[in-house]
Amino acid sequence: MITAVHTLIYSDDAPATRAFLRDVLQWRYVSDAVPEGEPEWLIFRTGPSEVGVHPTGGSDPATHTSRHHSISLMCDDLDSTMAELASRGAQFATDPVDARFGRIVFMSVPGADDIMLYQPQHAVAYSLED
Secondary structure (H helix, E strand, C coil), X not given: CCCCCCCCCCCXXXXXXXXXXXXXXXXXXXXXXXXXXXXXXXXXXXXXXXXXXXXXXXXXXXXXXXXXXXCEEECCCHHHHHHHHHHCCCCXXXXXXXXXXXXXXXXXXXXXXXXXXXXXXXXXXXXXXX
16 A cells, blocks of 8 residues: 655755755654765655646647656745745745746755745645545
């Protein structure tokens, strides 16, 4: 039986990315065993999750994309979440905008690609009971 989803971020500077997740997002973590002298390998608890499937291709250039995976973080109030994260050092690559599915902003992640942060305006699945 599947018990969870394990998401990966591939980073050019894994220690900086891990520090961002630990210090700015303040995600709880466990430390996996590493050989002496190597950087600590952290595995983060991300909380409730859900998976959506979006189509590829199409004729609309605004929604045309190739196959890939994406990470988005959800929040209840985008403005207050951005302010709290900024107070801990987060930087944002874009200004917030309204999208069909919610208000979104892209947050810069050291050593890795930006992550979307959004306040959904759609039904959410992460609170469904088993």
